[in-house]
Amino acid sequence: MTLDRRWILFAASLAVIAAFFVLREHWQHALGLAPYLLLLACPLMHLFHGHGGHRHGAGEHGAKTGGLT
Template sequence: MRTRTWALIAASVAVIAIFFILREHWAHALGLSPYLMLLACPLLHLLHSHGGHCGTAQNLDVTSVENS
């Protein structure tokens, strides 16, 4: 329970620090936002699970194996 309390305190302090940093440097943060979005795209492609693809041929193969 103590670990959870310290994690909550650390998260609260981090949120407050980020708020004050962004408040002072909002123009710089908005200037970096297009680059952050460009960096996020490859990361999402690498880290995203590929379970949601619509592979009907693969789905048919799986169901035919399960039914036999």
């Protein structure tokens, strides 16, 4: 493991530990923000993902080939 990855892993570990203690002390405040974070997630998903995930194969919406002709 390179030195850079070790620092990233160390910083991520510290962030998780800090988030645990902050949420432990301020859980009621965090739950009060949950509905707003859910509403904020919708425009952020459209900003970063868009509507590109709705593609289907051409055969799914076309005429069925096994039916009566």
